[in-house]
Amino acid sequence: MKRKIIFILLIVVFSSIELADKFYVFVDGLNMRSCPSVNCSVVKTLHFKDVVESVGKAEYTPSFDWIETEEGWVALQYIDYLPMKINGNLPVDFDMNYSEFPLPPEYEPDDLVEIPEEYCIKSGLKLRKEAKEALIQMLNAAKKDGFDIAVASAYRNWFYQRNLYLSAIKEHGPDQTAVAKPGRSEHQLGLAVDLARKDKECLLLKCFKDTPEYKWLVENSYKFGFIQPYLKYNILYMEEPWHFRYVGKEDAKEFYETYIKGNDALQY
Numbered sequence: 001m002k003r004k005i006i007f008i009l010l011i012v013v014f015s016s017i018e019l020a021d022k023f024y025v026f027v028d029g030l031n032m033r034s035c036p037s038v039n040c041s042v043v044k045t046l047h048f049k050d051v052v053e054s055v056g057k058a059e060y061t062p063s064f065d066w067i068e069t070e071e072g073w074v075a076l077q078y079i080d081y082l083p084m085k086i087n088g089n090l091p092v093d094f095d096m097n098y099s100e101f102p103l104p105p106e107y108e109p110d111d112l113v114e115i116p117e118e119y120c121i122k123s124g125l126k127l128r129k130e131a132k133e134a135l136i137q138m139l140n141a142a143k144k145d146g147f148d149i150a151v152a153s154a155y156r157n158w159f160y161q162r163n164l165y166l167s168a169i170k171e172h173g174p175d176q177t178a179v180a181k182p183g184r185s186e187h188q189l190g191l192a193v194d195l196a197r198k199d200k201e202c203l204l205l206k207c208f209k210d211t212p213e214y215k216w217l218v219e220n221s222y223k224f225g226f227i228q229p230y231l232k233y234n235i236l237y238m239e240e241p242w243h244f245r246y247v248g249k250e251d252a253k254e255f256y257e258t259y260i261k262g263n264d265a266l267q268y
């Protein structure tokens, strides 16, 4: 009899371990609530880098998605899995989009260099050295073909990304797919750029897709090691025709041949 109880207890312990996930809070002053709604009473207030553990239950409501912890409910929009542990710089082909864990707030590549202002629509933009050199070759080649393309955004640190994300969910609601959570943006890798026409027409707008500059990038960016990860039918974010990510020439060619070449339906 006693053995049976121990056995049952073990199953309970193991099943709860299997269901539970540890999350960290990436904002300051997040309210844990007694039930999954902003109208429920506040159990306690959580702070940046606090860790909460899910008991495996989630509720999806029109305002927020919630997970249950031992003490109360927390909105999923303000937490994420514990960040990955990173030593040194990540490889240039690292795939942020398929990573289970976010980048830690401290992750900043140590080979970031400034992109010369003549290639940008604002000053002080940075990329990792290898990506910056490939970018300049690409923008020079575009110019030679008659297209004046400039950088609108490049490396963004974790805290800057958090501000963008919080503004986006405040303005467009928790289901917005325009801005990545902090630690989930390719811009923090120092390998992504948002490109625009130098005259800023269609800057970060869908109509950039209709410009000859965009068409040039679609056909040529892979030759310089850049891909366009957020195509029309990607499942992560809204379509972002301006967002290009450096992965190196070999991977970019493979991406081009798989998703772009002869596959106009995906692209246009």
Ligand SMILES: [Zn+2]
Binding pocket: 153, 187, 192, 193, 194, 240, 242, 243, 244
């Ligand atoms: Zn971008």
